[in-house]
Amino acid sequence: MNPGEREPLAGGDAAARQPDIPREIVQAACPHDCPDTCAMQVTVERHGERRIAIKIAGDPHHPPTGGALCTKVSRYLERTYHADRVLTPLRRIGRKGAGRFEPVSWDRALDEIAQRLGAIASRNPEAILPYSYAGTMGLVQGESMAQRFFNKLGASRLDRTICSEAGSQGLRHTLGASVGMDMEQFENSRQIIFWGTNAVGSNLHLWSRAQEAKRRGARLIAIDPYRSLTAERCHEHIAPLPGTDGALAFGIMHVLIREGWLDRDYIERYTLGFAALAERALAYDPERVAHICGIGAGTIERLAHDYWQIRPTAIRLNYGIQRTRGGGNAVRAIACLPALAGHWRDPAGGLLLSSSGTFQVNHEALERPDLLAGRTPRTLNMSAIGDALLHAAPAVEAVIVYNSNPVAVAPQSGEVARGFARDDLFTVVLEHFQTDTADYADIVLPATTQLEHVDVHLSYGHLYQLANNPAIAPLGESLPNTEIFRRLAQSMGFDDPCFVETDESLAASAFHSCGASPYDWERLRRDGWQRLDLPQPYAPFAEGKFPTPSGRCEFTSERLAAQGHDPLPDFIAPFESMQSSPELAARFPLAIISPPARNFLNSSFVNVVSLRDTEGEPHLELHPQDAAARGIVEGDRVEVFNDRGSFMLRARVSEKARPGVVVALSIWWKKLAADGKNANEVTSQRLTDLGGGATFYDCLVEVRMAGSGTARVSSA
Numbered sequence: 269m270n271p272g273e274r275e276p277l278a279g280g281d282a283a284a285r286q287p288d289i290p291r292e293i294v295q296a297a298c299p300h301d302c303p304d305t306c307a308m309q310v311t312v313e314r315h316g317e318r319r320i321a322i323k324i325a326g327d328p329h330h331p332p333t334g335g336a337l338c339t340k341v342s343r344y345l346e347r348t349y350h351a352d353r354v355l356t357p358l359r360r361i362g363r364k365g366a367g368r369f370e371p372v373s374w375d376r377a378l379d380e381i382a383q384r385l386g387a388i389a390s391r392n393p394e395a396i397l398p399y400s401y402a403g404t405m406g407l408v409q410g411e412s413m414a415q416r417f418f419n420k421l422g423a424s425r426l427d428r429t430i431c432s433e434a435g436s437q438g439l440r441h442t443l444g445a446s447v448g449m450d451m452e453q454f455e456n457s458r459q460i461i462f463w464g465t466n467a468v469g470s471n472l473h474l475w476s477r478a479q480e481a482k483r484r485g486a487r488l489i490a491i492d493p494y495r496s497l498t499a500e501r502c503h504e505h506i507a508p509l510p511g512t513d514g515a516l517a518f519g520i521m522h523v524l525i526r527e528g529w530l531d532r533d534y535i536e537r538y539t540l541g542f543a544a545l546a547e548r549a550l551a552y553d554p555e556r557v558a559h560i561c562g563i564g565a566g567t568i569e570r571l572a573h574d575y576w577q578i579r580p581t582a583i584r585l586n587y588g589i590q591r592t593r594g595g596g597n598a599v600r601a602i603a604c605l606p607a608l609a610g611h612w613r614d615p616a617g618g619l620l621l622s623s624s625g626t627f628q629v630n631h632e633a634l635e636r637p638d639l640l641a642g643r644t645p646r647t648l649n650m651s652a653i654g655d656a657l658l659h660a661a662p663a664v665e666a667v668i669v670y671n672s673n674p675v676a677v678a679p680q681s682g683e684v685a686r687g688f689a690r691d692d693l694f695t696v697v698l699e700h701f702q703t704d705t706a707d708y709a710d711i712v713l714p715a716t717t718q719l720e721h722v723d724v725h726l727s728y729g730h731l732y733q734l735a736n737n738p739a740i741a742p743l744g745e746s747l748p749n750t751e752i753f754r755r756l757a758q759s760m761g762f763d764d765p766c767f768v769e770t771d772e773s774l775a776a777s778a779f780h781s782c783g784a785s786p787y788d789w790e791r792l793r794r795d796g797w798q799r800l801d802l803p804q805p806y807a808p809f810a811e812g813k814f815p816t817p818s819g820r821c822e823f824t825s826e827r828l829a830a831q832g833h834d835p836l837p838d839f840i841a842p843f844e845s846m847q848s849s850p851e852l853a854a855r856f857p858l859a860i861i862s863p864p865a866r867n868f869l870n871s872s873f874v875n876v877v878s879l880r881d882t883e884g885e886p887h888l889e890l891h892p893q894d895a896a897a898r899g900i901v902e903g904d905r906v907e908v909f910n911d912r913g914s915f916m917l918r919a920r921v922s923e924k925a926r927p928g929v930v931v932a933l934s935i936w937w938k939k940l941a942a943d944g945k946n947a948n949e950v951t952s953q954r955l956t957d958l959g960g961g962a963t964f965y966d967c968l969v970e971v972r973m974a975g976s977g978t979a980r981v982s983s984a
C-alpha cells in the first residue's frame with residue numbers, strides 16, 4: 269500500500285456539527301509511553317449504528333492532566349482515521365523490506381501463521397520469539413493474552429530492557445522500587461533539578477507544575493549535555509558530557525560530606541552504608557569531577573551548596589540519564605542524594621524517576637505464567653535483537669512483533685534490518701501502520717487503536733489508575749491485540765479456558781488492591797480514573813520505610829554484592845568517550861545523542877503529516893566550533909558515521925549542542941528520511957552496567973559534508 273493512496277477515513281474534524289446528531293463523551297486514557305498517562309475525553313457522534321469520534325481532549329478533572337493534551341495526542345484522531353491505517357491482514361509479495369503486500373482474509377492469515385508456528389514449535393518452541401514494547405502501555409493490550417499465548421507455546425522470553433531497565437535496577441537497589449515523589453507536589457518545591465530529562469517535550473504535565481513552582485519563586489536547574497527546550501527555560505543549565513552523571517553526583521556528595529551539609533539524623537535512622545559511601549566520595553573532588561564531566565569545578569561547588577541550602581529540592585530524573593554504560597550506577601548515585609540532604613522529609617522534596625512500582629499489577633492473573641508448566645525457556649534481550657536474530661543458537665526461526673517498531677528503534681539498526689531480512693525467518697507484525705518493521709513481515713495483522721478497544725492503565729509519572737473505554741468500533745477488519753492472540757490460540761488448538769477470557773474480564777483482574785480500597789473496575793471505567801489509596805500529601809520516604817531488604821535507603825547493597833556487583837555505586841565511564849576510549853575518539857571525536865523529538869513519541873506519529881511537518885526533516889545540531897572545524901554551515905547536508913553505519917541529516921549550527929556533542933532528535937521512520945536511515949544506524953548493541961539496558965547515548969561518531977569522502981577540515 270502506498271502512503272497517500274487512499275482518502276482519509278471519515279471522522280475527525282471533518283464531521284461538521286449537525287444539531288440533531290446524538291453525541292456522547294467517552295472516558296479514555298492515553299496509551300502512549302509517557303510518564304503523564306493522561307485521562308482523555310473523546311466526543312463521539314452516533315450516526316445510526318455507526319459511531320464517529322469527532323473530538324479528543326484532556327479530562328479537566330483529572331489532576332495530572334488538567335484538561336490539556338500534548339500536541340501529538342491532540343492529533344490522535346488524525347492518527348486513528350489516517351488514510352494509511354492497515355485495515356486488513358496483509359501478506360508479503362515483494363522481497364523482505366520492500367513493503368509490497370496484498371490483502372488476505374483473516375482465516376487465511378491465521379491458518380498460515382498457525383501452520384508455520386506449529387511446525388517450528390513441534391521441533392523447538394524456543395525458536396519462536398515475541399518482540400514487543402510500549403506502543404500501548406495498556407495492561408490488557410500489552411502483555412496479557414499475548415503473554416499467555418507465548419507461555420503456552422513455551423516460546424523464548426524477551427527481556428524488555430530497551431528503555432528503563434538500567435534505571436529501574438538502580439532505583440531497586442537504592443530505594444527498593446520504582447517509587448518516588450508525587451508529581452502533584454512539584455509545585456511546592458523551592459528548587460527543581462531536571463536531570464537528564466526534557467520535561468517540556470516528554471513530561472509536559474510535570475513541567476506545568478514546575479512552572480507554577482517557578483511563579484512562586486522556585487529555582488529551576490537543568491543537567492543535560494544539550495540545551496533542550498527544558499534547559500532553555502530553566503534558571504541554570506549545566507551541560508556535562510553524556511554518561512558522566514555518576515561522577516557529577518559523586519562530586520556533589522563530596523562537597524556535602526566535606527562541608528558537613530548532611531541530615532545526620534535521617535542518615536542515622538533511615539540509610540545503610542554511609543561510611544563506605546563517604547569514603548568512596550572522597551575520591552571525587554570537584555576538580556577531578558569537573559575534568560570528567562567537562563564543566564567547571566565552581567559549578568559543582570555551587571550545585572552542592574544550593575542542594576543543601578534550598579529546601580525542599582526535588583530532583584526530576586528521567587530515563588535520558590541511563591542510556592550509557594554506567595546508567596544503572598548513575599541512577600544509584602543520584603538516588604543517594606535526597607537521603608544525604610534529608611530532602612525526603614518534605615513531600616515536595618526528594619526524587620522522581622518512576623512511580624510505576626507504587627501500583628500493584630496482578631501480572632499472574634494477566635499473563636498466566638503457570639501455562640509454562642514448569643518449562644523455563646531461554647531469555648533474549650530486546651536491546652540486542654540484531655545479534656539475537658543473526659547469531660542466537662538455536663536460531664530464532666519466527667518473530668511475532670506487536671506494540672513495537674524494532675527496525676526503527678532498536679540499536680545498531682543495520683544489524684537489526686539484516687536480521688529481519690533473513691529469508692529463513694518467519695515474521696508476523698501486528699500494527700496500525702506499515703512501519704519500517706512491518707515492511708519485513710511475512711504477514712501483517714491490523715490492530716485497533718486506543719479509540720477502538722478496552723484497556724486499563726497505570727502511570728509511571730503519577731499515582732492514578734485509568735480506564736480506557738472504546739469510543740468507536742474497530743476500523744476495517746482491525747482487531748485488538750488480545751483478540752488476535754485469542755484467535756491465534758484457537759488456530760493453534762490451545763483450548764485452555766483462559767484463551768476465551770474477555771478484555772473486560774482481563775481489565776477487571778489487572779490490579780491487586782492498594783491500601784484499604786479494593787480495585788473496582790466497574791467504578792474505574794465509569795469514572796475514568798482513580799487515585800491510589802495513599803496519604804495526601806504523599807511523602808513516600810519521610811520516615812524511611814524504603815522497600816529494600818533492610819528497610820533503609822541502601823547506599824550499599826547486599827543484593828548487588830550477591831550478584832557479583834560492586835555493593836556501592838560508582839562512576840562507570842562510557843564505553844565510547846574521549847577519556848575512556850581515546851583511540852576510538854581519535855577517529856570518531858564527537859558523541860552523538862538522539863533523544864525524542866517533541867512531536868514524535870518514539871517512532872509513533874512520525875507518519876502523521878502535520879506533526880512531521882512541524883519537526884521538518886531529520887537534523888543534526890552541532891556547536892559552532894565543531895561545525896567550523898569541519899567546514900559545515902547551517903543548512904548543509906551532513907553525514908554522521910562510525911564503524912557501525914551512517915545516516916544523513918541537515919545541519920543546524922548553534923550553541924544548543926555543547927562542544928564535542930552532536931544531537932539528532934529522534935526517532936524517525938527510516939523510510940520517511942531521504943536516505944532511508946535514522947540515528948540507530950550508528951548506535952551500538954552494548955548493554956548497561958545494570959539491567960542489560962540499551963546504550964543509545966553512548967556512541968562516538970564523526971560528521972562530514974554529505975557526499976564528501978572525508979571530514980573537510982577548514983583552515984579557519
Ligand SMILES: Nc1nc2c(c(=O)[nH]1)N[C@H]1C(S)=C(S)[C@@H](COP(=O)(O)OP(=O)(O)OC[C@H]3O[C@@H](n4cnc5c(=O)[nH]c(N)nc54)[C@H](O)[C@@H]3O)O[C@H]1N2
Nearest residue numbers: 464465466470494510511586587588863864866868869870
Ligand atoms: N514528546 C515525546 N515524549 C516522550 C517520548 C517521545 O518520544 N516524545 N518518549 C517517551 C519515552 S519512551 C520515554 S522513556 C520518556 C523519556 O523521557 P526523558 O528521559 O525525559 O527523555 P528526554 O525527554 O529525551 O530527555 C532526555 C534528555 O536527556 C539528555 N541526555 C542525553 N544523554 C544524557 C546524559 O548522559 N546525561 C544527562 N544528564 N542528560 C542526557 C537529552 O539531551 C535529553 O534532553 O519520554 C516519553 N515521552
Ligand SMILES: Nc1nc2c(c(=O)[nH]1)N[C@H]1C(S)=C(S)[C@@H](COP(=O)(O)OP(=O)(O)OC[C@H]3O[C@@H](n4cnc5c(=O)[nH]c(N)nc54)[C@H](O)[C@@H]3O)O[C@H]1N2
Nearest residue numbers: 401402403404431671672673677698699715862870871872
Ligand atoms: N536512537 C534512539 N533510539 C531509541 C530511543 C532514543 O532515545 N534514541 N528511545 C528508546 C526508547 S526510550 C524506547 S521506549 C523505544 C520505543 O520503542 P517502541 O516501543 O517500539 O515504540 P514506538 O517506536 O512508538 O513503536 C510502537 C509501535 O506500536 C504500534 N502500536 C501502538 N499501539 C498498538 C496496539 O494497540 N497494537 C499494536 N499491535 N501495535 C500498536 C505503533 O503503531 C508503533 O508503530 O525506542 C528506543 N529507541
Ligand SMILES: [Mo]
Nearest residue numbers: 301431432587
Ligand atoms: Mo522509553
